[in-house]
Amino acid sequence: MSGNLKEKALRTFTHEGKSYAYYSIYSLKELGFPIEKLPITIRILLEGALRQLDNNRITEEHIYNLAGWMKEQKEAAEVPFKPSRVLLQDFTGVPVLVDLASMGLALKEEGKRSGKVSDIHPEIPVELVIDHSVQVDSYGKASSLSENMALEYERNKERYEFLKWAQKSFKNLRVVPPGMGIIHQVNLEYLASVVTEKAEDGNTLLFPDTLVGTDSHTTMINGLGVLGWGVGGIEAEAIMLGEPSYMMLPEVVGVKLTGELKEGAAATDLALTVTATLRKLGVVGQFVEFFGDGLDSLTLADRATIANMAPEYGATCGYFPFDEETYRYLLLTGRPREEADRIKAYLTENGLVRRAEEEPEYTKMVTLDLGTVTASLSGPKRPQDIVPLQEVKEYFKECVTRETGNNGYGLSGEEFDKKAKLSLKESEVDLKTGDIVLAAITSCTNTSNPYVMLGAGLMAKKAVELGLSVPPYVKTSLAPGSKIVSDYLDKAGLTPYLEQLGFHTVGYGCTTCIGNSGKLLPEIEKAIAEENLLTVSVLSGNRNFEGRIHPLIKANFLASPMLVIAYALAGTILIDFEKEWIAKDRDGKKIFLKNIWPSSKEIQLLIKTALKEEMFRNRYEEVWLGNDKWQELKTEKADTFAFHEESTYIRNPPYFDSLIPKENPENSLKELKVLAKFGDSVTTDHISPAGNIGRNTPAAGYLLEKGIAVKDFNTYGSRRGNHEVMMRGTFANIRIKNQLAEGREGGFTRYFKTGEILSIYDAALLYKKEETGLLVIAGKDYGMGSSRDWAAKGTALLGVKAVLAESYERIHRSNLVMMGVLPFEFMEGDSADSLGLTGEEIFTFHFEEGKNVPAFVTAVKGESKKPSNTNVSSGTTSQPGDSITFQVKLRIDSLAEWDYYRNGGILPMIARNRMVVGRKPLT
Structure with a gap:
């Protein structure tokens, strides 16, 4: 079969009287590969490689690597992925399209010189959903939706005109206008085809719908049996x-689900x-x-x-194979029955459906009994830090006084005595400390789920009928994932x-979860700032990293929409819902959570x-049209x-200012000084914040110089099409902790020449x-969080040549390489602290090109002036000129990445x- 794998894999089958072509992964059984034992995710990668085999970028070796997955993964084999489409949202999509426009301009200028004209257009279908720009300025009233949308267009007119230009000028690009819904819910309910149909060589070819998206939660589509992830x-x-x-x-981890969720537990709790x-x-x-x-x-x-x-648990994807439930959902969401039948027939024919009698082989397996899941929250700073509902009160108390870290604030017990009268x-x-000042039903994670959304509505009904209300200091909002929710x-x-509880619809987009939570009442913001109060937000989102939700709210908890309602009513995180009452009804009777919690039977009905x-x-008949404001935007092709x-x-x-390859990559990594030294869990939110631009920041200074009023700053996310803003916003999160900044929190560092x-x-x-070339040193999980390309772009534009960390999150490591920044990793057991590195050293890296080649670092103790206002010791007795050489890993994970870097x-x-x-060529 060798030499014509693709030709022999092409098969046909007939469905409803029509013939369809497809590339059969089972054709490889003739070569002895146990295809039926492969995880379905690997089968989908295999189909794509087989169908797109060109013996150039995708070779037979790649196919053999995938077909022999269990054996080959131990050999660190490389494989390609060419998805059938790309999904963008506007925060990440604008810089993508700006880059394409810039490349097109560079090629045009080159064409004038050389006479060789080359156009830039996407070669595969691209869909962009504008969903990240709406902010919660107005809330708690019937007009909030229209007011927020008016402000959205006012702030983003220039960006939206650019996107409309791109829609008209680039082939293969479609744009979903603002106000239609959150990208992942629109993808789930409408955009995803599950199986792609294409005319090719006289055949009607069927193949799996696969994608990558510029939002890390692109993985949501894996729930529909579509393989995709964030990049x-x-x-x-x-x-x-x-x-x-x-x-x-x-590696593929199999998670075996057994049993059923018990009463009181929801999908949110299971996800946490x-x-x-x-x-x-x-x-x-x-x-x-x-x-x-359990499925x-x-x-x-x-x-x-x-x-x-999936990004919160760190995986590339969390995949659910196609089965009868997937088929039912296609029908529910309005896909034609004949289309759903064809999808089911093809996936069955090519072995890409879940079969109860089959259990593929996995790298490792874990079993989870759904019956053990209980109502829970996650926080106060990371989504993986889960705590059962009945333990939240005591847990938060411990967090307040625990040493500063992922679960601690390093404060004294006196913090609980603080209060501000308003x-x-x-x-x-x-x-008071622990009071809820923001409660948001938001984000793609939960607003696509009718069970938790209707459950929240039922809770609101029961609460209102008992006379309960939300305290006036709680900012409430509802941002449905699509208009179908409404x-x-x-x-x-x-x-x-x-609405009687203040949960009016504020927009159809990604609001609080991305940091577009808007301002709190001025009195509340003033009180928090003046008293340095540790207040809390509760949101039905997927991200709660420091500084992300609101700059003044230090504790943020993820919860189901039903628990968001509960905590909004309570007004504090310091409540044990099992033992303590929320409020009293009109008759003075104490109302507990159990009195308003809906049963699963009520919700299902x-x-x-x-x-x-x-x-x-x-709803989706009008998805491409947009409202009058969108129609009025003027732009020409x-x-x-x-x-x-x-x-x-x-x-x-400036990415195309210099197009000269690096002849000797090692030369650029000599005598680097440390720009920043971080600890563990530095997220892409820390590196490149998306929220409001602070008044006293370098980005603010730039905008003020350009004549932009503070009220018109907008957010970092909205200004990602301007590299001048984003460079100044790199490492500018107000909660980032650079160990070189002598205890000062925020985007600061020590300039070694003067000690300032x-x-x-x-x-x-x-x-x-x-x-002077620069280095960033970090701990574990560097770059965890959103697939934020500006975290790498900004790093590169600041002059950082390399990053040395204990471990990386997948997307950020890849992004660094793609921006020409080399990611190095400490050897297992090593860290900056264990090696005695203070960040005051001057670093030189020694390496050669190739996969998994050894790399070494020489760190020479440099002259380091101390700031005149500090007595902090460097913690080392070494003298200038002392040096240490140690081994590190160079995290160039494929030959293609050397091509990018070079x-x-x-x-x-x-x-x-x-x-x-x-x-x-690739070496």
């Missing part, structure tokens, strides 16, 4: 332009439990595949909730009750009566985009003028290839 925008651009994504043959379990197991960079009879009791929405959280809504209230809440008659197929069909120097939103980035504590941006600028990053490499300047 950085840089990698997405490369894939859009025909480059495969290369990865090491993944899975997150805590798999983080503890360690699945970073691995595939997770769910199987077992029979989980709805598609439940599965999507769990799949959504006059709100004609009543006097005390704001439809079924309306049909169930629950919307008025949610509502789902049957309120959720209808026609809701999906009706053009071959290239006209960048304007005065723009503070869309600027031509400066902003990281200002110090980097001085080092750049001196032509070319100064993947974007210049692609541009150079298009210019026919000549590319160095």
Whole structure:
């Protein structure tokens, strides 16, 4: 069979009287490969490699690696992934399209010189959903939705005009306008085809719908049996332009689900439990595949909730194979029956469905009994830190006084005596430590799930009927994942009750979870700041990293929408719902959580009566149209985009200024100084915040110089099309802790030449003028969190040549390489502290090109001026000139990555290839 694998794999089958072609993975059984033992995720990768075999970027060796997965993964084999489409959201999508526009402009200029014209267009379908720009400015009233949307268009007019230009000018690009819903829910309910149909060589070819997305929670689509995951925008651009994504043959962890969820537990609680379990197991960079009879009791929405959280448990994806529940969901969401039947027939024919009698082989397995899941929260700083509901009160008390870290604030017991007196809504209230100042039903994770959304509505109804209300210091909001959620809440008659508690719809987009939570009442913000109060948010989201939700709220807990309602009513995290009452009803009777908690029977009955197929069909008929404001945006189709120097939103980035390959990569990693030294769990939110731009930051200084008023700063996320803002925002999170900043929290560092504590941006600028290369040192899980390409872009533009960490999150490590920054990893057991590194050293890296080659670092103790206002000791007795040499791992994980690095990053490499300047082959 060798030599014509692709030809022999092409088969046909007939369904409903029509013939379809497909590439059969079972054709490889003739070569002795046990295909039926492969995890279904690996089978999908195998189908893609077989179908796209070109003996250039995808070779027969890649196919053999996948077909012999269990054996080959131990050999650290490399495999490609070329998905059938790319999914973007506007925060990450704008810089992607800005880069393409910039590349197109560079190619046009090159064409004038050389006479060789090369256009830039996506080579595969790309869909962009505008969902990340709406902010919760208005809340708690019927007009909040329209007011927030008006402000969204006012703030983002220039960005939206650019996106409309891109929609008109780039082939293979479709844009879902603002106000339609959250990207992952729109993808789940409408965009995903599950199986792609394509005319090819006279045949109607069927193959799995696969994708990558520039949002880490792209993994939600795995709940629908569609394989996909989040990548950085840089990698997405490369894939859009025909480059495969290369990865090491993944380990696949099988999670066997048994039993059923018991009364009181919801899919949110299961997702948090899975997150805590798999983080503890360690699945970073691995595939997770769910199987077992427990799947029979989980709805598609439940599965999507769990799949959504894959980045939180560290996996590349959390996959649920296609089965009867998937088929039912396709029909529920308005997909035509004949289409659903064809999807089911193809996937069955090619062995890509869940079969109860089959149990594939996995790298390792873990079993989870659904009956053990209980109502839970996660926080206060990370989604994997789960705590059962009945323990939350005592847990939070411990967090307050525990030493500063992922679960601690390092405060004294006196913190609980703090209070601020406020006059709100004609009543006097005390704001105290642990009070809930923000309660948000938000994010793709939960707002796609009718069970928890209708459950929250039922709780609101019961609470209102008993006369309960939300304290005036709690900012409440509801941001449904799609308009269908509003439809079924309306049909169930629950919307008025949610609104009576202040949970009016504020927008259809990713709001609080991404940091677009808006301002609190001025009196509350003033009280928190002046008293330094430790207040709390509770949200039904998937991310609660430091500084992400709101800059003034230090403790943030993830919870189901039902528990968001409960905590909003209580007004404090310091309540034991099992033993303590929430409030008194009109008759003075004490009301406990159990008095308003809906039963699963009540919720299921509502789902049957309120959720209808026609809701999906009706809403998605208008998905591409947009409202009047979108229609009014004026923009013209053009071959290239006209960048304007005065723009503070869309600027031509500098990635294509130099297209000269690095002849000797090692030369650029000599005598590096440390820009920042971090501990564990530094997230991409720490490295590149998405929320509000602080008044006293380098980014603010730039905008003020450009004549932008503070009220018009908007967010870092909205300004990702401007590299000048984003460079200044790199490492600018107000909660980041650089150990070189002498205890000062935020984006600061020590400039070694003078000993001054400066902003990281200002110090980097001085080092750049001196032509001094920079290094970042970090602990475990560096870059965990969102697939934020600006965390790597900003790092590179500041002049950082390398990062040395104990471990990396998958996407950020890849992004660093794609921006020409080398990621090094301490050897197991080593760390900056164990090696006695203070960050005051000067580092030189020694390595050669190749996979898994040894690398060494020489750290020479440098002259280090201390700030005049500190007595902090460096903790070392070594003298200037003393040195240490130690081994590290160079985390270049594929030969393709050397190609990216040698070319100064993947974007210049692609541009150079298009210019026919000549590319160095993979070695």
